[in-house]
Amino acid sequence: MNLPRYRRLQPAFYRLQAARCTACRQVHFPSRTRCLGCGSASMEPVRLSGQGRVLSFARMLHAARGFQDSVGSLTALIELREGVRLVAQLTDVEPDGIGIGQEVEMVLRRLRSDAEQGLIVYGYKFRPVLKRQAGAQAQS
Amino acid sequence: MPAQGTLMRTQHAVGITSYGAYVPRWRVRTEAIAACWGRETSRVPIRAKSVPGPDEDTATMSIEAAQNALRRVDIPPGQIRAVWVGSESKPYAVKPTSTIVAEVLGLTPFVSAADMEFACKAGSEAMQTAIAYVGSGMAPYALAIGMDTAQSQPGDSLEYTAAAGGAAFLFGRAEQAAAEIEGSLSYVTDTPDFFRHAHQHYPQHGQRFTGDMAYFHHSLHATRALLDELGRTPKDYRWAVFHQPNPKFVRRLAKELGFGKEQIEPGFLVPLIGNTYAGSSLLGLAAVLDIAEPGDRILFTSYGSGAGSDSMSIVVTPRLRALRNGVPSVRDYIARRREIGDYGLYLRLMKKIHRE
Incomplete structure (x- = not known):
């Protein structure tokens, strides 16, 4: 990935930063400069929760080149709590450990495996929600 | 050795506002390592050690530990004015890990950031610096992280213990803290027990020299000096945490200092996950904070080759209970495990297999 593109994508890759229309409140990820719902050009940055569920995988x-270490891994269509849908790699899970509807959470990981000479590309992946202390609830 | 005047205290009282930990889920059984190198499994110091996943490194692990620390409290990002990452397994040789962490956490751009280097003491050095930043009034809050994906030469004795994990500590004024720093000191000498040159993949260690002259000398002197300065004895502490290269060293150090098994038990993690280097003592401290009660006093002493120890006296406040709000504990991460008994997969996870 070239450096300017990676720099531009960092807010989305690192923090799931989306764009919300100030007129109709629709949230867009990746960010857009104009709302697909109402056409307004008044958009504000918003950070997504990173909490969602698997729709398909x-x-x-x-x-592809650069993703050789990902052979055997899972990629999923995920619906976030805010209603946004995105495609992302799953991590920390085996193929028999995932199912439709499973709750997942965002984690930041290395995306590519060809970084020995060049830039290390970090970005969002999702994993099954980590088991917390008994009786406690995860925060967003 | 006289210890008068060695204690370091800040202008303003400082404490641990929050903390977070991270341990990867992969564990390699050390019997698989022993089998590969023809070593007797009865001589292996621990049963399994933590290993980073194929998409993990010190940056990603530091980020999750720091996110856990920030999830426990409600602090505006602009109030956190420093991020320091102590590690000896940086993703880049030249490019700070700390800026990646700060960017992901949303703390940039008006934040001080740097990577600390001091073998296994790098994390506690970051803590000392964060304490000084807050204690001098330069920053309301400062974040210190100790994290490693420890490297070891295949076939070397370190391969049985060099592990992955660490913890992050957010320091702030003592009035709002979950645990107050009563005082700290550092004890450092030029001791050649462990080193790596610029283009070497793995560090060399001084065999038996790493024991008495290195780990024990520095840990003992730092801890005894701190106790002398504060006029305390091991009986004044409910818990004690030390750097944990292997179980035998920790047990002997605790015994020589006069701490009992029950005092070191909650933070004694090396038998479970191995030696997480710059993360080792910090992870132990996080595990103690997971179970400590208000009023508990904690003795903390790190050790890093090269060599030196940081020793701190910490007392828990009633605010610690408010941090138990659903963020994963150290034991949650330790309980989450996928064990592998395949040395080839271990080599792949440790990125020791290079393809053209």
């Missing part, structure tokens, strides 16, 4: 058996 697939196992990666052939990897």
